Amino acid sequence: MKKKIFFFLGAFVFFFIFSSHRVEAAISQICNQLDPNFKSACVKCVSDDKHIWSAIGCLPIDFSALIKDYIFTTGVGLAGSIAFLYFLYGAFVILTSAGNAEKIEEAKQIITSALTGLLLIIFSIFLLRVIGVDVLALPGFG
Numbered sequence: 001m002k003k004k005i006f007f008f009l010g011a012f013v014f015f016f017i018f019s020s021h022r023v024e025a026a027i028s029q030i031c032n033q034l035d036p037n038f039k040s041a042c043v044k045c046v047s048d049d050k051h052i053w054s055a056i057g058c059l060p061i062d063f064s065a066l067i068k069d070y071i072f073t074t075g076v077g078l079a080g081s082i083a084f085l086y087f088l089y090g091a092f093v094i095l096t097s098a099g100n101a102e103k104i105e106e107a108k109q110i111i112t113s114a115l116t117g118l119l120l121i122i123f124s125i126f127l128l129r130v131i132g133v134d135v136l137a138l139p140g141f142g
Helices: 002-032 036-047 063-095 101-135
Strands: 051-054 057-060
Touching: 002 036, 036 051, 036 057, 057 063, 063 101
Parallel strands: none
Antiparallel strands: 051 057
């Protein structure tokens, strides 16, 4: 088992060392394959050593910037949107229940769950900011 690990690790290091000079050419080939509307953005992105072009656009290489700029903002927005849609689904179930007590109770639970999820999202971000910025003074959170 150790031999396999060392073999794959050695092959990876060998590939990394001898293919690093081809990276710039590969990046320019990637940008040349894009739609002309995105080509200039790709070239601008990869010319900076702090970003990389991906299928979803230009992403920072720095992990803290990636977390702060993309994961938190996109993740929180997506989670809030899902909770809002779940809330609307609960309202729709109430409207279409036709007085059925079981459906109304189910809709109340759905709305309660959606509101609880929204509050959980809001307070978790608040706690992350208080702990990360004020208490621990973590870089990348301020």
